[in-house]
Amino acid sequence: MHFGLSEDQRMLRDSVARSLSDNCPLDHVRECAEGEPVFSDKTMSALGELGLPGMMVPEEHGGLGMSLLDAAVVAEQLGYAAAPVPFLATNVLAALALTHAGSREQQADWLPRIARGEPRISVAIAETVEARDGAVVAAHGGGLSGTSLFALDFRGADAFLVADGAGRLHLVPTDAAGLETVALTTIDRTRSVGEVHLQGVAAEPLMADGGVAAARLRCAGRIILAADSLGAGEAMIEKAIDYAGQREQFGRVIGSFQAVKHMCAEMAARHEPCRALVWYAAHAFDAAPDEARLAACHAKSHTGEVHRFVARTSTEVHGGMGFTDLLGLHYWFKRIGFDRQVLGGPEAVRAEAATLQGWTRAA
Amino acid sequence: MDLEYGAEYDAFREEVRQFLEAHGHRAPAGQDRAARPSADAVKWQALLIEHGYTARTIPSEYGGYGAEPDILKSRIIAEEFSRAGIPGGLANQGISMLVPTLLELGTEEQKRRWIEPTLKGEIVWCQGYSEPGAGSDLAALKTSARVEGGEFVINGQKIWTSTAKQADMIFCLVRTEHEAPKHGGISYLIFSMDTPGIEVRPLKTMTGHAEFNETFFTEVRVPVDQIVGERGQGWFVANATLGHERSMLGDPDALENRLQALVNLMREERVGKDRAIDSPVLRDRLAALQAEVAAMKYNGMRILSNSLRGDPGGMAKLIVKLQSCELAHQISALAIDAMGEIGILYHGSPRERARGAWQRNYMFQLGLIIGGGTAQIQRNIIAERGLGMPREPRLPKPAAVERSAVADGRKQETA
Numbered sequence: 001m002h003f004g005l006s007e008d009q010r011m012l013r014d015s016v017a018r019s020l021s022d023n024c025p026l027d028h029v030r031e032c033a034e035g036e037p038v039f040s041d042k043t044m045s046a047l048g049e050l051g052l053p054g055m056m057v058p059e060e061h062g063g064l065g066m067s068l069l070d071a072a073v074v075a076e077q078l079g080y081a082a083a084p085v086p087f088l089a090t091n092v093l094a095a096l097a098l099t100h101a102g103s104r105e106q107q108a109d110w111l112p113r114i115a116r117g118e119p120r121i122s123v124a125i126a127e128t129v130e131a132r133d134g135a136v137v138a139a140h141g142g143g144l145s146g147t148s149l150f151a152l153d154f155r156g157a158d159a160f161l162v163a164d165g166a167g168r169l170h171l172v173p174t175d176a177a178g179l180e181t182v183a184l185t186t187i188d189r190t191r192s193v194g195e196v197h198l199q200g201v202a203a204e205p206l207m208a209d210g211g212v213a214a215a216r217l218r219c220a221g222r223i224i225l226a227a228d229s230l231g232a233g234e235a236m237i238e239k240a241i242d243y244a245g246q247r248e249q250f251g252r253v254i255g256s257f258q259a260v261k262h263m264c265a266e267m268a269a270r271h272e273p274c275r276a277l278v279w280y281a282a283h284a285f286d287a288a289p290d291e292a293r294l295a296a297c298h299a300k301s302h303t304g305e306v307h308r309f310v311a312r313t314s315t316e317v318h319g320g321m322g323f324t325d326l327l328g329l330h331y332w333f334k335r336i337g338f339d340r341q342v343l344g345g346p347e348a349v350r351a352e353a354a355t356l357q358g359w360t361r362a363a
Numbered sequence: 364m365d366l367e368y369g370a371e372y373d374a375f376r377e378e379v380r381q382f383l384e385a386h387g388h389r390a391p392a393g394q395d396r397a398a399r400p401s402a403d404a405v406k407w408q409a410l411l412i413e414h415g416y417t418a419r420t421i422p423s424e425y426g427g428y429g430a431e432p433d434i435l436k437s438r439i440i441a442e443e444f445s446r447a448g449i450p451g452g453l454a455n456q457g458i459s460m461l462v463p464t465l466l467e468l469g470t471e472e473q474k475r476r477w478i479e480p481t482l483k484g485e486i487v488w489c490q491g492y493s494e495p496g497a498g499s500d501l502a503a504l505k506t507s508a509r510v511e512g513g514e515f516v517i518n519g520q521k522i523w524t525s526t527a528k529q530a531d532m533i534f535c536l537v538r539t540e541h542e543a544p545k546h547g548g549i550s551y552l553i554f555s556m557d558t559p560g561i562e563v564r565p566l567k568t569m570t571g572h573a574e575f576n577e578t579f580f581t582e583v584r585v586p587v588d589q590i591v592g593e594r595g596q597g598w599f600v601a602n603a604t605l606g607h608e609r610s611m612l613g614d615p616d617a618l619e620n621r622l623q624a625l626v627n628l629m630r631e632e633r634v635g636k637d638r639a640i641d642s643p644v645l646r647d648r649l650a651a652l653q654a655e656v657a658a659m660k661y662n663g664m665r666i667l668s669n670s671l672r673g674d675p676g677g678m679a680k681l682i683v684k685l686q687s688c689e690l691a692h693q694i695s696a697l698a699i700d701a702m703g704e705i706g707i708l709y710h711g712s713p714r715e716r717a718r719g720a721w722q723r724n725y726m727f728q729l730g731l732i733i734g735g736g737t738a739q740i741q742r743n744i745i746a747e748r749g750l751g752m753p754r755e756p757r758l759p760k761p762a763a764v765e766r767s768a769v770a771d772g773r774k775q776e777t778a
């Protein structure tokens with residue numbers, strides 16, 4: 001048995017890390033996030049050189065046919081760099097959905113282009129977790145009507161992948177008649193979400209599968225968000241240790257105070273098991289479908305809690321400096337806040353975990 | 364224990380209610396974090412002072428209402444304003460920190476000159492304590508003043524100065540006795556922010572706003588009588604102010620108001636057809652926070668009650684800043700969780716609730732866990748002063764750690 005990343009996965013991780021540290025340092029994140037936030041084309045094209053846009057696309061369609069664990073390895077690095085790139089929706093979720101539930105024509109139409117890094121597909125499946133503000137999408141006779149909130153990687157989308165109330169997925173091009181979109185802004189300026197309003201929009205459904213595809217997407221999405229949070233937490237812990245080793249008060253580096261050491265040790269102690277949890281969840285998605293949903297729920301809810309703690313504790317270690325914009329620490333703080341809430345906050349996800357295991361009384 | 368209110372207090376409560384009914388509509392809206400009170404807020408403040416609903420026990424010769432301290436009446440005022448959802452009197456660094464310090468330690472002339480306009484909201488103050496090298500170790504401050512021709516001449520830099528951009532005046536710690544030991548060389552000066560030689564540069568924070576500033580002093584000249592306490596006694600005066608700051612940050616009425624806002628939010632916010640408050644999990648957290656807020660409220664009454672008998676407060680007072688700031692942060696955290704994905708909306712987004720106040724508070728209250736003495740420093744104080752535990756031994760100075768060594772060490776372990 002080997003529980004850990006393969007040699008190839010480590011090489012993948014290192015090359016993504018190198019590419020991000022060259023192309024997406026804090027100054028660049030700041031540039032993208034300030035003013036009207038924009039995704040980083042520079043970072044996207046550097047990641048494109050590594051083949052990442054097509055990593056989840058099957059080889060027969062020009063991709064690399066890699067696993068969700070591979071994608072999680074990448075997502076962790078994106079979180080570590082707080083990279084403003086739309087990787088999740090197009091390159092993981094849409095690629096997965098089309099591969100597993102797309103018709104031959106849909107696959108031939110979209111997958112090779114996704115592998116080339118061309119289209120951006122925003123994924124609107126928030127209502128399969130919980131409906132806020134009464135949002136719901138209904139399919140009727142080939143048309144879609146209703147509202148979906150928090151469509152992921154919204155900005156610059158060429159199409160939306162929308163889940164209806166029955167959990168079926170539909171592709172809606174951005175220029176479809178009857179489609180209106182509204183951008184939402186969140187604490188995290190390195191991501192983008194928005195809402196779609198549909199009025200009898202002619203959409204292309206993916207294959208009928210009784211909602212399995214949407215449930216799997218939600219799983220994959222949660223694992224990738226958990227991996228992102230893992231990387232962002234890692235960055236915040238490193239920054240705290242680093243700062244505590246430099247900053248002096250009372251004639252000592254603050255890292256020599258037991259109180260500060262314990263804050264750092266506590267962060268590490270809670271953070272470290274998340275790594276194995278996220279890897280396991282991604283592996284289960286790839287190899288043990290029976291366990292995948294529960295493992296994804298655990299990964300998502302647990303990293304959400306742990307990294308909320310890490311985000312505030314790392315900020316505390318930095319004192320007043322952590323609260324300012326000067327070190328940019330807040331980009332990771334907010335990234336973690338986003339990862340926690342999207343596709344279900346810890347409470348919602350744990351409720352799903354309980355239901356999955358038959359712990360709740362049948363209604 | 365005697366918590367009977369009695370007939371006098373019932374009448375007083377009725378009076379407060381009638382006041383709120385008659386005048387409540389004149390209260391300013393949305394003034395929460397405005398550094399400089401609006402014209403409406405200044406008028407409202409004057410009306411509240413006139414009726415004794417704020418600055419109640421401050422002597423009238425200094426612009427207060429001049430009532431004898433009476434905790435029950437103070438509680439009734441707080442309760443009725445909170446119930447009506449109407450803002451009470453102004454609470455800023457001048458009113459909550461400087462005024463009580465001047466009442467305790469200022470000269471008669473200083474009290475007459477500064478307290479009244481401060482209470483009225485005409486003078487806004489900022490606090491010039493922290494410096495880049497002196498945060499937790501405040502007594503390490505380096506901003507210095509020499510005496511020249513009847514004036515202090517100040518040079519140096521402060522940081523994290525909240526509201527310095529809007530303030531008229533500053534209360535400021537400077538080193539005047541250069542030969543004296545660390546804590547004995549500091550003086551507490553008050554001066555105008557318009558004095559030549561002061562430069563204020565706003566600092567943006569994680570909330571996206573510039574809640575505080577860097578403040579630079581170059582040959583800033585201040586008359587020698589604008590000192591509170593004696594030369595070299597600044598540390599003592601500063602600690603009096605810090606005590607008041609910690610009480611301000613731990614204000615139980617503010618906690619109660621936030622909790623009530625959270626209850627309202629959780630009643631309105633819906634997941635599908637259910638209200639957030641219908642979720643047993645969220646509701647349990649809400650009730651747990653409510654119990655904690657209640658504990659802090661009664662703890663506050665106990666402190667107040669003891670202080671009227673000359674009791675300094677002891678442990679009940681030492682824990683207020685630590686517990687209340689954490690509690691405020693947790694109230695906002697639950698609000699975010701109850702809103703789900705709506706909870707991360709910010710920057711004026713469509714569907715954002717309460718103009719982003721919950722997220723902003725979540726971050727700002729983390730700032731307050733750090734500001735005014737960090738949580739770790741509070742715990743040191745509780746252990747050493749409150750529990751009489753030994754101080755940490757002074758160790759030889761450990762060397763700073765090489766930056767790359769730290770990162771590399773961890774990197775190797777993450778495979």
Ligand SMILES: Cc1cc2nc3c(=O)[nH]c(=O)nc-3n(C[C@H](O)[C@H](O)[C@H](O)COP(=O)(O)OP(=O)(O)OC[C@H]3O[C@@H](n4cnc5c(N)ncnc54)[C@H](O)[C@@H]3O)c2cc1C
Pocket residue numbers: 247249250254257258259260316317318319320321323489490491492493494495497498499500522523524525526574575730731733734735736737738739740743
């Ligand atoms: C929102 C906000 C508003 C503020 N407003 C003002 C203001 O108006 N005026 C003003 O003068 N200042 C203000 N401050 C500054 C505030 O008082 C300082 O930030 C605070 O005292 C901490 O100092 P520091 O930032 O230098 O952190 P540091 O002292 O560098 O602390 C860094 C870390 O080391 C820890 N640490 C330091 N010493 C010890 C020790 N002995 N034992 C254990 N742990 C230790 C701290 O707990 C912290 O985790 C404000 C700060 C904030 C965040």
